[in-house]
Amino acid sequence: MDTFPRSVRPAPDPLGLYFRAGSRDHTTLLQVLAERTPRISGVVFDPCAENPMRELPLELTRRSMETILDSRGMEMAFSGPDLSRLAKLPWGAAEPDKPEVLRAPGGRAGQLVRGLADFVRHRPFSAILTPTHFLAGPDDPWFEVDRRLVWRLREQLDAGGRSGVLIYYLLGIPRSVFCNSTAFARIVELLATVPLDGVWLRIHPFGTKNAGPLSLRSYIESARYLDELNAPVVAERTGTVGVALLAFGAAGAIESGITVGESFDVRRWSRVRPGAKPFLPPPRVYISELGIFLPPQLAKVFFENRHMKSSFACRNTDCCRRGAADMLADPRHHFVLTRVREVSWLSGLPSFIRPAQYLEEHLRPASDLAVKAAKVDPRLERDRDRIDAWRMTLGAMAREGVPERSARVPTGRRLQRRLGA
Numbered sequence: 001m002d003t004f005p006r007s008v009r010p011a012p013d014p015l016g017l018y019f020r021a022g023s024r025d026h027t028t029l030l031q032v033l034a035e036r037t038p039r040i041s042g043v044v045f046d047p048c049a050e051n052p053m054r055e056l057p058l059e060l061t062r063r064s065m066e067t068i069l070d071s072r073g074m075e076m077a078f079s080g081p082d083l084s085r086l087a088k089l090p091w092g093a094a095e096p097d098k099p100e101v102l103r104a105p106g107g108r109a110g111q112l113v114r115g116l117a118d119f120v121r122h123r124p125f126s127a128i129l130t131p132t133h134f135l136a137g138p139d140d141p142w143f144e145v146d147r148r149l150v151w152r153l154r155e156q157l158d159a160g161g162r163s164g165v166l167i168y169y170l171l172g173i174p175r176s177v178f179c180n181s182t183a184f185a186r187i188v189e190l191l192a193t194v195p196l197d198g199v200w201l202r203i204h205p206f207g208t209k210n211a212g213p214l215s216l217r218s219y220i221e222s223a224r225y226l227d228e229l230n231a232p233v234v235a236e237r238t239g240t241v242g243v244a245l246l247a248f249g250a251a252g253a254i255e256s257g258i259t260v261g262e263s264f265d266v267r268r269w270s271r272v273r274p275g276a277k278p279f280l281p282p283p284r285v286y287i288s289e290l291g292i293f294l295p296p297q298l299a300k301v302f303f304e305n306r307h308m309k310s311s312f313a314c315r316n317t318d319c320c321r322r323g324a325a326d327m328l329a330d331p332r333h334h335f336v337l338t339r340v341r342e343v344s345w346l347s348g349l350p351s352f353i354r355p356a357q358y359l360e361e362h363l364r365p366a367s368d369l370a371v372k373a374a375k376v377d378p379r380l381e382r383d384r385d386r387i388d389a390w391r392m393t394l395g396a397m398a399r400e401g402v403p404e405r406s407a408r409v410p411t412g413r414r415l416q417r418r419l420g421a
Contacts, residue, residue, distance in 0.1 A: 013409040013411070014344075014409070015246050015252060015253060015343050015346055015409060016041040016232070016234065016252055016254070016343075016409050016410045017039065017040055017041055017253060017254060017256070017339065017340060017343045018040070018041050018042050018043065018044055018066070018068070018234065018253060018254070018255040018256070019040065019043050019044070019255075019257070019336065020043070020044040020070075020256065020257045020258070020261060021043050021044065021045055021049075021053060021056065022046070022049070022257065022258065022260065023046070023049040023280070024280065025258045025332060026053045026055070026056045028330075028332040028333055028336060029043060029258075030055065030059065031333060032333065032336050032337065033059055033063070036318075037063060038336075038337070038340045039344050039347070040065055040340060041065065041066055041253060041412070042060065042065045042066025042067060042126070042127070043057075043060055043065070043067060043068065044068045044069075044129065044255060045057065045067065045068065045069055045070065045125070046070055046072070047069060047070070047071075047072065047089055048072070048085050048086065048088075048089070057124045058124055061124045061126070064412070065412075066127055066166075066412045067126050067127070068125065068129060068168065069116075069119070069120060069123075069125045069127070069129065070129045071116055071128055071129055071130060071131040072086055072089075073091075073097075073131020073132060073133065073170075074132060074133055074134055074170060074172055074202075075269055076093065076096065076097045076131070077096050077097045077098070077133050077134070077142075078269035078270050079096050079270065080268070080270055080271065081271070083096065089115070090115035090116075090118060090119055091111065091112045091114075091115030091116050091131070092115075093108060093111075097133070099141040099142050099145050100141075102145050102149070103145055109145075109149060109152065110152075112131055112149070113149060113152045113153050113156050114156060116128060116153060116156075117153065117156035117157050117160050118160070120157070120162060120165060121160050121161070121162060126164070126165060126166060126412065127165060127166035127168055127412075128157075128165060128167055128168065129168050129170045129200060130146070130149070130150055130153065130167060130168065130170050130196075131149060131153075132146040132149070132169065132170050132171070133145070133146055133172070134202075134204070134266050135171075135172065135173050135187070136177070137173075137177050137183050138177075138186040138187045138190065143187075143190065147190065147193065147194050150167060150169065150195065150196065151194070151195065153167060154195045164414065166198070166412070166413075166414055167195065167196055167197050168197060168198045168199070168200050168234070169191065169196040169198070169199050169200065170200045170202060170236075171191070171199055171200065171201055171202065172202040172203075172264075172266065173187070173202075173203065173204070174204050175203050175205060175206055175218070175219075178201075178218070178219070178222050179215075179218040179219075179222050181222070181225070184225055188226060188228050189228075191229060192229060192419065193419055194419070195419065196229075196231060197231065197232070197413075197414055197415045198231050198232035198233070198234060198415075199226060199229065199231055199232070199233050199234070200236045200255065201223075201233065201234065201235050201251070202236045202237060202264050203219065204264055204265060204266040205263065205264065205265050206219065206238065206263060206264060207237060207238055207239045207241065207262045207263020207264060208262040208263060208291070208292075208386075209239070209262065209386075210263060211239075211241040211386075211390075212386075212389065213389045213390070213393040216241065216244070216390060216393055216394070217393055219245065219250060220248045220249075220397065223245075223250035223251065223407060224405065226407065227405065227407070230408065230415075230417065231408060231415055232252050232253065232407070232408045232409060232411070233250075233253070233407040233408065234251060234252070234254065234410065235250065235251035235253070235254050235255070236254075236255040236264070237255065237257070237261050237262070237263060237264040238254060238256075238262075238263070239256070239261075239262030239263055240262070240291035240292070241291075241390070242254035242255075242256065243291075243342050243343065243346070243358075244363070244390065244394060246343065246346055246354075247346055247355055247358035248354070248358075248394065248397070249351060249354070249355075249406040249407055250407060251407050252406065252407040252408050252409035252410060253410050258332050258335060258336060259283040259284045259286065259293060259331055259335050260283075260284075281295075282295070283331040283332050283335075285299035285327050285328060285331045285334070286327075286334060286335040286338055287312050288314075288338045288342065289311070289365070289366055289369050290312070290366055290369060290373060290380075290383060290387065291387070292380070292383050296328065296331070298379075299327070299328060300328060301377075302377060303324040303327075305376050307372075308373065308376055309324050311369060311372065312324075312369075312373070313327065314326065314327050314334060316337070316338070316341070318337070319334055319338065319341075320334055346358065351406040355394070355398045356398055358394075359391070359394060359395055363387070363390060363394065364391065366391075367387050367388055367391045370384035370387045371384060
């Protein structure tokens with residue numbers, strides 16, 4: 001018997017998965033938590049919907065999961081449909097924020113930072129998404145204002161006895177800037193001077209529906225510049241393509257709405273519709289084999305075809321005991337458990353084989369099944385084309401030799417970093 005010690009490759013940290021809880025999602029998440037302890041990193045909360053979600057933050061805290069407050073500061077610079085609701089927050093304002101207003105001493109910036117710090121002082125939030133703003137580039141006047149805001153927020157939290165609260169820097173930038181190596185490297189260089197505990201990437205436009213082959217490749221290649229920060233990276237509002245970003249090491253975690261929020265488009269914040277009432281679409285049904293969502297009525301018709309039902313109905317009895325019937329009856333529950341399973345599968349693989357395994361065990365079968373689905377429902381032709389494009393692009397990258405790197409995974413703990421000059 002061989003008794004000599006052997007070197008063992010250390011097990012990678014589990015990849016991160018965050019859900020964004022909408023006003024109707026807290027019941028689903030509480031149900032999932034009641035059934036099991038899923039591998040979820042944490043939940044992002046909207047402060048405008050705090051009252052119906054008081055039970056969920058306490059339960060997550062009890063299970064050592066992160067509870068993250070979205071400051072929604074980025075939206076406050078736009079005269080969009082939510083501005084009147086945001087104005088009612090302790091750190092809100094009746095008019096859209098401007099750099100010169102937040103730059104003025106003793107004014108709006110102090111109210112914003114104090115309001116946020118006071119809000120989390122007596123609530124079970126473990127982290128804050130910063131009230132940073134959408135940047136046109138590294139020379140945008142907002143960038144200097146934002147870095148000062150983050151410093152002041154850290155000081156206010158520490159002074160108020162909440163030094164353990166993490167600060168996740170929300171970085172919203174155009175895809176053209178993200179994919180410009182010179183511009184993005186300069187942004188990363190300046191972020192090194194900020195007391196952050198992770199970076200949440202919000203790229204415009206990017207997500208499942210608009211992640212073409214070039215933008216997907218560029219996202220994966222550009223994300224490597226964030227390695228310089230030695231901080232966790234979370235890909236926000238990326239939808240199903242976020243799983244590919246995890247597989248190829250571009251992010252250590254993804255954030256996902258529950259059957260919504262698959263992409264980010266900053267232009268919607270500027271669309272004011274006088275007299276329009278908030279509208280919440282019904283939850284869509286997630287077809288994991290294709291990585292797509294179907295509206296409820298379309299999903300019902302889709303599963304009436306016996307071939308589609310046999311190929312795409314959920315087979316996980318812990319999730320949907322009655323297959324397609326349960327998928328249609330409770331799409332939120334099905335999606336949460338399915339996305340957890342997808343990320344957990346990747347987490348169980350060594351990082352250096354994730355790209356190949358993702359291509360072989362997920363994307364190649366999805367591409368083949370999409371051909372079958374599109375023959376039954378021609379409306380899925382665009383989804384088939386998109387999956388084919390992802391398969392060819394990521395396959396080419398894998399053959400070129402993906403660098404053995406993985407973005408740092410969030411751990412829910414403060415970072416001890418030496419800040420740049």
